[in-house]
Amino acid sequence: MKRKKIIAGNWKLNMNQAQTRDFLKEVSGKLSADDLNAIEAIVCPPFTSIAAAGETIKEANLKIAVGAQNLSQHQSGAYTGEINAEMLKELGISSVLVGHSERRETFAEDDSVIKAKLNTGLEAGLNVILCCGESEATREVGDTDKWVAGQIASALEGLSLTDFASRVTIAYEPIWAIGTGKVCDSAEANRVCAMIRSKLAEILDQASADATRILYGGSVKSSNVDEIIAQSDIDGALVGGASIKVEEFPALVASAARESAKAVA
Numbered sequence: 595m596k597r598k599k600i601i602a603g604n605w606k607l608n609m610n611q612a613q614t615r616d617f618l619k620e621v622s623g624k625l626s627a628d629d630l631n632a633i634e635a636i637v638c639p640p641f642t643s644i645a646a647a648g649e650t651i652k653e654a655n656l657k658i659a660v661g662a663q664n665l666s667q668h669q670s671g672a673y674t675g676e677i678n679a680e681m682l683k684e685l686g687i688s689s690v691l692v693g694h695s696e697r698r699e700t701f702a703e704d705d706s707v708i709k710a711k712l713n714t715g716l717e718a719g720l721n722v723i724l725c726c727g728e729s730e731a732t733r734e735v736g737d738t739d740k741w742v743a744g745q746i747a748s749a750l751e752g753l754s755l756t757d758f759a760s761r762v763t764i765a766y767e768p769i770w771a772i773g774t775g776k777v778c779d780s781a782e783a784n785r786v787c788a789m790i791r792s793k794l795a796e797i798l799d800q801a802s803a804d805a806t807r808i809l810y811g812g813s814v815k816s817s818n819v820d821e822i823i824a825q826s827d828i829d830g831a832l833v834g835g836a837s838i839k840v841e842e843f844p845a846l847v848a849s850a851a852r853e854s855a856k857a858v859a
């Protein structure tokens with residue numbers, strides 16, 4: 595099954611508007627249009643830099659989509675500090691991250707909040723990158739599969755979507771590998787991604803599971819991306835730290851494009 599590769603940059607709390615413009619202008623000279631056409635490249639800046647990212651990408655004529663890192667599960671009302679899906683759509687974004695471990699842990703978003711955010715994003719017409727992943731303690735006691743499958747089942751419960759695979763992407767991000775430099779062994783990451791795919795087949799159906807992109811995230815950089823992205827059940831990467839480095843982001847895109855070309859050959 596040929597699935598278009600994705601390189602998604604999660605900029606986290608980095609890059610103000612000026613830095614966003616400078617970064618995208620700089621990388622535009624290093625990105626090949628053919629590579630960008632062969633894959634799906636996405637950048638997720640902080641809310642206040644989304645418009646600057648969209649404008650700079652347009653000016654530089656780059657095929658990079660802009661996503662958001664978060665959205666409110668509410669539509670409007672007394673929710674101080676929140677931003678809703680329609681406001682994000684107004685900025686021209688295509689997708690939104692939901693369930694990132696930093697949101698789950700630092701901002702105490704539990705499964706019910708994540709499910710509500712997933713549904714709100716999808717109902718508004720946004721694509722969602724749904725993140726999941728286990729802590730080191732969960733891995734050590736051998737509960738990785740149970741934990742990750744549980745996160746997926748809980749988020750997707752009751753969801754009925756005919757075009758699931760084109761709207762939802764899963765990102766498997768073991769928490770102990772995020773921002774630590776400790777990348778998960780590629781064969782192990784692939785095993786968990788294959789497990790997620792079989793869980794999707796159980797919840798949805800085999801065709802949807804086969805067509806859904808499953809990304810790996812956690813300390814991905816240009817020196818390890820080739821091996822990760824070559825795995826049978828890994829369809830790209832969700833990248834934090836390396837995605838805001840001028841030399842790294844184009845290298846990640848090029849790696850995914852090379853892997854796509856192999857899959858066609």
Ligand code: PGA
Pocket residue numbers: 604767771772773774775811812813814832833834835836
């Ligand atoms: P990292 O972050 O690439 O810096 O480990 C990944 C993520 O949090 O999505």
